Amino acid sequence: MSRSGLITLLTDFGLSDAYTAMMKGAALSINRNAAIIDITHCINVGSIFQGADILQEAFSFFPENTVHVAVVDPGVGSSRRLIAAKAADHFFVAPDNGILWPIIEKNSNAQIVELTNEDYFLPHVTSTFHGRDIFAPVAAHISLGVELSQLGKPITDPEKLTLPQPYIKDDILKGEITRVDNFGNIITNIKKEHLKNYLGDNLPVIQIGEYKITGIFETYSDREKGELLALFSSADHLEIAVNLGKASEYLNKDPDEIRGMRVKVLKVN
Numbered sequence: 294m295s296r297s298g299l300i301t302l303l304t305d306f307g308l309s310d311a312y313t314a315m316m317k318g319a320a321l322s323i324n325r326n327a328a329i330i331d332i333t334h335c336i337n338v339g340s341i342f343q344g345a346d347i348l349q350e351a352f353s354f355f356p357e358n359t360v361h362v363a364v365v366d367p368g369v370g371s372s373r374r375l376i377a378a379k380a381a382d383h384f385f386v387a388p389d390n391g392i393l394w395p396i397i398e399k400n401s402n403a404q405i406v407e408l409t410n411e412d413y414f415l416p417h418v419t420s421t422f423h424g425r426d427i428f429a430p431v432a433a434h435i436s437l438g439v440e441l442s443q444l445g446k447p448i449t450d451p452e453k454l455t456l457p458q459p460y461i462k463d464d465i466l467k468g469e470i471t472r473v474d475n476f477g478n479i480i481t482n483i484k485k486e487h488l489k490n491y492l493g494d495n496l497p498v499i500q501i502g503e504y505k506i507t508g509i510f511e512t513y514s515d516r517e518k519g520e521l522l523a524l525f526s527s528a529d530h531l532e533i534a535v536n537l538g539k540a541s542e543y544l545n546k547d548p549d550e551i552r553g554m555r556v557k558v559l560k561v562n
Contacts, residue, residue: 299359300329300432303348304424305336306364312422316362316429319415323433330355337472337552339367341392345454346471349395350528357382360432362424363392370420375408375427376451377435377444384441386432388423391454398453409445459483466491466558468531470501473548477539481556483531488558495560499523501533502544502554507561513537531556 300320306312317329332351336344344365352361366388374389380396380403387393389407397403408427411418413434418426431444459468459482468483479501488497488509499506506523509531516522518537526532533540533556541548 296360296436296438297356297358298324298327298436299355300327300429300436301332301352301355301359301361302329302334302364303332303336303344303351303362304334304364305338305340305344306334306424307338308334312424315422315425316364319425319429320433320436323430324436327433327436332361336365339365341365341367341390341454342456343472345392345395346456348392349399352383352385352396353381355383358384360384360386360435362428362432363387364424364428365392366390366423369423373452374448375423376405376448377408377431377441378403378405378451379441380404384432384435386428386435389452391452394451394454395456397451404441405448405451406441406445407448410443413439413444457482459487461491464560468556468558470551470554470556471530473541473551477535477541478526479533479540479544479551480526481531481533483556483558485525485529485531488531491558492560495562497523498559498561499531499533500557500559504544506533531558 313334320327344363348363368390376389378385378393380400385393413431415426415430457469468481470479471482472480506521510522510524513534513536516536521535521543523533535543541551
């Protein structure tokens with residue numbers, strides 16, 4: 294089967310160590326012609342939820358048959374399974390801890406195998422670095438045309454993960470903050486479709502902590518410099534931002550404090 298030769302990496306390894314470089318080296322030692330693209334290595338340590346959210350947001354912008362490696366693996370070395378999957382004409386390699394579930398759930402014909410064929414691992418597998426020793430080599434082999442059936446046995450019970458969803462209570466749409474991006478913009482789990490279904494023809498008032506924002510803006514520059522605003526991100530998530538500033542600083546909170554905060558949307562005529 295013809296493959297794209299592309300491999301993406303998403304991890305919580307950060308940028309200060311050589312871990313991602315070693316993963317790339319392991320993959321390139323198997324497929325020297327692979328093109329390896331970093332999605333991000335700045336997932337909050339151990340945050341399977343954040344990893345799953347960003348992976349499902351990013352993968353579809355790559356060509357078909359790209360191999361995506363997702364290593365947010367607080368259970369590394371334990372009895373948790375290691376899996377590879379094909380869904381939406383893309384391949385995925387990851388621990389079976391739910392990080393692939395949002396993608397698998399949306400693709401009922403997804404093929405999933407447990408990685409049991411050690412012929413596709415590095416010769417020496419450590420208990421603490423399966424990203425280098427197993428996931429990266431397997432991804433490289435897939436990029437060369439190896440079929441999932443060669444990697445291990447099919448499974449039908451991957452680990453599930455329930456991402457927090459917005460809901461309506463007392464005629465108020467309630468969501469939460471999923472992350473703060475590098476620009477200090479506050480990203481919520483409320484999507485454009487949620488807001489449209491809730492609002493109808495009404496005007497929204499977005500409340501976060503003690504702050505209220507009336508209306509949704511099209512661009513950051515629709516407000517004066519330093520002013521708080523709400524708009525939809527490029528992935529259609531409701532985003533709280535500050536024109537030429539950081540919303541996280543505007544709220545005078547650390548990003549770790551902001552994640553998980555509730556966001557309310559009320560409607561006015």
